[in-house]
Amino acid sequence: MWKKSFLMFLFSLSVQKAALDCERMRKTNEFPSPNLNSQTDAVMRGQNVSLSCFNQYKSLRITYFLFRGEKCLSIQNGPMTFNLTISEARDLGPYKCKAQVSNCSKYSLEFNFTFVDPVTAPVLNISVVQTKTDRYIMLRCISFNGSLPINYTFFEKNMAISPAISKNVREPAEFNLTKNNTGEGKEYRCEAKNRLPDHAKYSQLITIPSTGKAMKDNAPRIYGNTPMEDGTYANICKNQAGTEYSQEIHYATPMFQEVAPRDQETCNDCKTGYVYSELIF
Incomplete structure (x- = not known):
């Protein structure tokens, strides 16, 4: 019986110590929020992109979680690079990253992609x-x-x-x-x-x-x-x-852009193979 009480006492001490360590890291900024970024937030439909999540303090043993909305997409020990394809609206985000050390965790700011259509030759x-x-x-x-x-x-x-x-x-x-x-x-x-x-x-x-x-x-x-x-x-x-x-x-x-022939331009004995165009200024 006393062994069980002693073990409970040790467990309580470890939990208190972890809570104190987490509070200390928060106050001293030893464990800042992670950074979540990509090379660009402007993408074309179907484009492959990478999201990186990391903390500036590399000496800490950190576990990273990547979320899209409330769904966890990946878990990894150490800095994370996540590759994905932006194909539809839900793939645009929002994304966020959680960094966890023991029972202490912090979240990144949200990150969103935006669909952008490329320009044509002016x-x-x-x-x-x-x-x-x-x-x-x-x-x-x-x-x-x-x-x-x-x-x-x-x-x-x-x-x-x-x-x-x-x-x-x-x-x-x-x-x-x-x-x-x-x-x-x-x-x-x-x-x-x-x-x-x-x-x-x-x-x-x-x-x-x-x-x-x-x-x-x-x-x-x-x-x-x-x-x-x-x-x-x-x-x-x-x-x-x-x-x-x-x-x-x-x-x-x-x-110039190819268009269909108008009604008055069609006839029964016309030769095929002609291209009709309209002039766009």
Whole structure:
């Protein structure tokens, strides 16, 4: 009987000591909350990602628990790296991590992923007001697909000439500059990117030579259901006679997309194999 009482006494002491140790670690911050993070919180549907959970005090013998909502996904001794695939809404989170030493435990902050659609190649349009001495150039860039906000940057050759211009609505970003009319031709393009890392897209390169005629770099034709670009068009508007010389030039790279033929365009003896397109500015 006395042995059983003695064992109960020792067990009580160990529980009290563990409680005191846990309270001491809380007060002295010897056992801080774990960190739960990933390389990015912006993901595409079906993307593989990793979540890491760790505590800065590596000398402690810590057991880690990873939760999604109230469901425990994994238990591991030592720092944890958990690989998962984000396929549906429930995979977005919230995730949290518990670190436990003896009977003392702490939780990380919650972590959530967000679905983001990648941007498509943007379209660059250029308007030029040309006088005898100067060119006043307006660059306009828009990507028609991709989650907002989208950041746009304009380039002259390979050098950025604008800061990142953020757009929270589906509208073109604009940038104005002035060039000497006697200078040589310049090449322009724009970049579009959103929160997805390593998914930036660039427009076609447009060259404005000193003669005032615009040219686009040669690019392979793409046939099918995807939008495609074809040619660069210049619309030149000269001023009225009797005023100082100037002209306004608009350079546009339109988008073509395959569409079904309209009713009035169909007939019994028409040949098959034609592709109908609509012009999207």
